[in-house]
Amino acid sequence: MESGSTSYDTLSTRSLSHVATILGVSNTGQDVVRRLENNDRNSKRPPLSQIRKSVHETKKKLEKLRKEYTKEKAELEAVVGHPVEPRKVFKQIDELDRRDRLLQYSYQPTRKSQPNRVVNYDWKSSHWATRSSQELNEICRRQGWFVGETKAACIMWLETGEVDYELLSVHSLGRICKDRGIKIRSNEKRIDLVKKIQESDEAEAKLSEKERKELMKARRPKSRLLRELA
Incomplete structure (x- = not known):
């Protein structure tokens, strides 16, 4: 020792x-x-003497911070005119942040009754353009949409509720075909997948409103977000 x-x-x-x-x-x-x-x-x-010295210095720093905290808290309360409880304030901030994220993730773009190509759409002018690809994919994921898509595809879908099939990955196109019961081969090319989906859109457009609603109900499960909030 x-x-x-x-x-x-x-x-x-x-x-x-x-x-x-x-x-x-x-x-x-x-x-x-x-x-x-x-x-x-x-x-x-470290030797015990060094540990004790560090503990002593840490205690002194904590005591200094406590005094500064008490002083600044009193000054803040004098300005706002009422007592301030940091825990309550932080809890309110966390709640506001939670609500903000909930509103953000529960955003539902307007959907049209049937697919329609958006002509000359400029995704770079969207307010979503400031978000990173990772953020956009996370928002889309919570909406029950595809993940791993390009920034352009994500923004187009969030803004308009639609997306040009040509912007989607082969994997996502394959998922659409699977959801719609469209038969495809494992080595199907993108252009062929797009063509089959567009033909499905055209056939769907000829259905009555009632038939279309029944088709959509059978085709799509509830989104992941709705399941989380249930």
Whole structure:
């Protein structure tokens, strides 16, 4: 043990056993103190005097911060004219943040009754354009839409409720075909998938409103977001 530190000799048998267990030293037999002292000498951790010094300095810093906190809290309360409870404030901030995210993720773009190509759509002028691809894909995922799509495709879908099939990945096009019961081959090309989906759109457009609603009801499950909020 180093000078100025508490000797293990002063500890009770029970305390010695507890300390030895914590440090991973055998607590059986008569040489527990010697094993603990050897462990201290061989340990890579800082010496106890350095640890105590760090603890003392940390306590002083905490005390200084407490005084600054108390002073600034009093100044703030004098300005706002009422007591301020930080926990309540942080709770309100968290709640507002939660509501903001809920509104953001529950955003539902307007859907038209049948697909329609959006002509000359400029996704870069959208307010969604400031979001990263990762953020946009997360929002789309929560809406039950595809993930891993391009920024342009995500924004077009969020803004208009539609997207040009040519913008979608082969994987997403395949999912659309699967959802609609369209038979495809494993090596189907993008252009062929797009053509089959467009033909499905044309056939759907000829259905009555009632038939179309029944088709959509059978085709699509509820979105993941609605399941989470249920």
